[in-house]
Amino acid sequence: MPNENSHRGDKLAPAEKARRLKLIIAYDGATFRGWQSQASSDTIQDRLENAFARVAGRKIRVHGAGRTDTGVHALGQCAHADVSATRLTPVVWMNALNASLPPQIRIVACRFVPMSFHARFSARGKIYRYRIATTPTFLPLDVDRAWHVISPLDDDALRAAAALFIGTHDFAGFAANRGQAPESTTRTIRSVRVRRTAGMTVIEFDGDGFLYKMVRLMVGAIICCATGKETIEVVQHRLLRADGSGARLVAPAGGLTLVRVRY
Amino acid sequence: MPNENSHRGDKLAPAEKARRLKLIIAYDGATFRGWQSQASSDTIQDRLENAFARVAGRKIRVHGAGRTDTGVHALGQCAHADVSATRLTPVVWMNALNASLPPQIRIVACRFVPMSFHARFSARGKIYRYRIATTPTFLPLDVDRAWHVISPLDDDALRAAAALFIGTHDFAGFAANRGQAPESTTRTIRSVRVRRTAGMTVIEFDGDGFLYKMVRLMVGAIICCATGKETIEVVQHRLLRADGSGARLVAPAGGLTLVRVRY
Numbered sequence: 001m002p003n004e005n006s007h008r009g010d011k012l013a014p015a016e017k018a019r020r021l022k023l024i025i026a027y028d029g030a031t032f033r034g035w036q037s038q039a040s041s042d043t044i045q046d047r048l049e050n051a052f053a054r055v056a057g058r059k060i061r062v063h064g065a066g067r068t069d070t071g072v073h074a075l076g077q078c079a080h081a082d083v084s085a086t087r088l089t090p091v092v093w094m095n096a097l098n099a100s101l102p103p104q105i106r107i108v109a110c111r112f113v114p115m116s117f118h119a120r121f122s123a124r125g126k127i128y129r130y131r132i133a134t135t136p137t138f139l140p141l142d143v144d145r146a147w148h149v150i151s152p153l154d155d156d157a158l159r160a161a162a163a164l165f166i167g168t169h170d171f172a173g174f175a176a177n178r179g180q181a182p183e184s185t186t187r188t189i190r191s192v193r194v195r196r197t198a199g200m201t202v203i204e205f206d207g208d209g210f211l212y213k214m215v216r217l218m219v220g221a222i223i224c225c226a227t228g229k230e231t232i233e234v235v236q237h238r239l240l241r242a243d244g245s246g247a248r249l250v251a252p253a254g255g256l257t258l259v260r261v262r263y
Numbered sequence: 264m265p266n267e268n269s270h271r272g273d274k275l276a277p278a279e280k281a282r283r284l285k286l287i288i289a290y291d292g293a294t295f296r297g298w299q300s301q302a303s304s305d306t307i308q309d310r311l312e313n314a315f316a317r318v319a320g321r322k323i324r325v326h327g328a329g330r331t332d333t334g335v336h337a338l339g340q341c342a343h344a345d346v347s348a349t350r351l352t353p354v355v356w357m358n359a360l361n362a363s364l365p366p367q368i369r370i371v372a373c374r375f376v377p378m379s380f381h382a383r384f385s386a387r388g389k390i391y392r393y394r395i396a397t398t399p400t401f402l403p404l405d406v407d408r409a410w411h412v413i414s415p416l417d418d419d420a421l422r423a424a425a426a427l428f429i430g431t432h433d434f435a436g437f438a439a440n441r442g443q444a445p446e447s448t449t450r451t452i453r454s455v456r457v458r459r460t461a462g463m464t465v466i467e468f469d470g471d472g473f474l475y476k477m478v479r480l481m482v483g484a485i486i487c488c489a490t491g492k493e494t495i496e497v498v499q500h501r502l503l504r505a506d507g508s509g510a511r512l513v514a515p516a517g518g519l520t521l522v523r524v525r526y
Binding site: 026027028073075098103104105106107108135136137138139140141143145 | 289290291336338361366367368369370371398399400401402403404406408
């Protein structure tokens, strides 16, 4: 039986030991066209794959924990990539990749993980943060980093609406269609934390997973309740009916940050 | 004796009652080439004067409390401008100006003040804030908004160096020359507050006035002490000698924000 190396014409690379790198990535979403690779190649995944190509001298695919839309930021997006088991340590990889990336994308941590780890399929949950600027004027340093809401926010309504989403629900009423065949739309939200200071309201969602545009649709509904444009009952009904038809408010992307992926 | 209106050929406009507007202005310094008007016309003063011209239909000069360099931000820069005493209220002025300004510049408050008020000469003090990012990696959302310092900061040295500047001193050792004839270089700093959280150190200076690049030179010296590159004694000596010659570290512009002008 011929061994692998005797097949000169086939597509197998010479047996090469691969190792899997787990990356924690922060980015300023205002600069790019979202996470996922596109023809325009101005996405975060494209920039990461370009950086890997420069460091490794060959195309390496980067698998993210999830896509983020244009304008959405990250403090702790997660991804994995398979590299040859050279003598490069994870810290050397991190520094080399960062040197090839624009300052708007940074690898903040990097380590080898078992080949069974998958950034997307191993994820057990995510934490998202949403910032709402409540200053009378939208301050320049909050532009692209918060949603400016001028109407006064009723604190009781805001907190009651936020609490509606805690627990296990069919979130079809708070998801947008990405054009794919619908999978299960049931998700569990462990907590929704609201922190309010002068001029800024921050809502943090911790859940086992989030559907497409789900955080921004929940924030839209919470703010509609807090500004008196919708009642808690209407939002509760949409959650129970699991129906995404009808007018819904999607909070703007700039207010959203992927804080952490839990494994 | 002929009255004013009989002089057809002179440069006086027909007697028109003027009112003085006081403006509080916030801006993202990363977008513009500083405060002061330039041929390139991409400064904050230029943008404000363009907005006034669009609203008033004529050139109106905007007088700032002080110039800020390229990259320096403001939450509460102050300026005044003289407008005709039309029926436009300050709120209408504010909204009309904001509609003609990019989102990176916002008038956050506006009111009529006596003609004796002068944004620069009436100022009794200013508050500046400087942000130092101490995370291992410079996070994308801090880029252009903080100085990234990787070396560990010794808390005692940092606070001792910051305290050196409180009081009345000749700050010639902490000023850059703008090419003008030197005026007095004595200033009084009322307080220097240091706040430290995980990943961010903020130093806030409250003083009766600041020389050119003075805050950034003080921050440079404080950080040199905190990282052990300079001793407190060397910095103290430079302050006592009032001598700006020799190597000095200027903290980068992006970390600096003009918080408020006191009148």
